[in-house]
């Protein structure tokens with residue numbers, strides 16, 4: 628369903644140019660949940676931002692259902708593919724109620740039955756009707772992220788891009804949101820591409836994972852490899868060890884890959 632080939636993107640020019648991602652390839656089947664992991668600055672978010680048209684100066688091809696996507700965001704691409712960001716507080720307008728935030732895409736796309744759609748999507752993300760006219764500051768971090776997920780889903784897209792959707796949340800709330808995302812994917816047959824620096828978080832939701840380091844994919848992991856740790860690249864093994872908690876002896880042996 629999603630095919631990315633030979634994708635590259637750089638920022639800046641001359642001596643200051645940063646090659647954020649180079650020769651990146653990705654293939655995600657319909658209904659699959661694919662994870663991208665790697666440390667800060669490895670290029671994970673840049674791939675997602677290019678997919679939704681926030682960055683347009685990339686080279687290569689991105690295809691959805693065999694159709695190459697335009698470099699700039701179009702109303703049609705918004706309807707098919709939505710993104711959930713790391714910081715729900717920053718991504719929600721502080722002076723817009725939940726109702727206004729969720730109704731806006733419906734108005735832009737000329738969809739009717741707005742009240743019904745808003746209440747339905749709120750219920751799906753676990754928020755009752757009493758949340759409808761609240762402002763972001765009247766919600767907890769987890770509730771804000773539920774609203775951000777509802778906003779991403781309200782146009783009934785088929786693909787959701789998740790950029791560190793739980794890293795701004797408390798650990799207990801993280802698990803709730805990951806479980807919610809997992810249930811929503813199953814209920815709607817959604818395809819996910821999720822980015823995180825945390826292999827444990829991605830492993831919870833994704834059946835296949837690509838590991839990025841300095842703008843390149845160094846290894847792809849299957850569910851089996853995630854369980855057993857039978858991995859080729861040393862950087863991936865380090866990420867895997869780190870995801871199993873703090874092990875002083877193992878961490879002391881870590882190499883610098885940046």
Ligand SMILES: Nc1ncnc2c1ncn2[C@@H]1O[C@H](COP(=O)(O)OP(=O)(O)OP(=O)(O)O)[C@@H](O)[C@H]1O
Pocket residue numbers: 638639645646647665666667668669670671672673674824
């Ligand atoms: N708009 C931009 N202008 C200049 N450089 C950028 C821009 N966006 C990203 N970069 C650079 O591209 C590289 C990859 O950044 P990216 O945000 O994709 O990394 P990441 O793996 O998602 O890390 P993080 O988890 O910290 O967001 C970094 O070196 C970053 O500084």
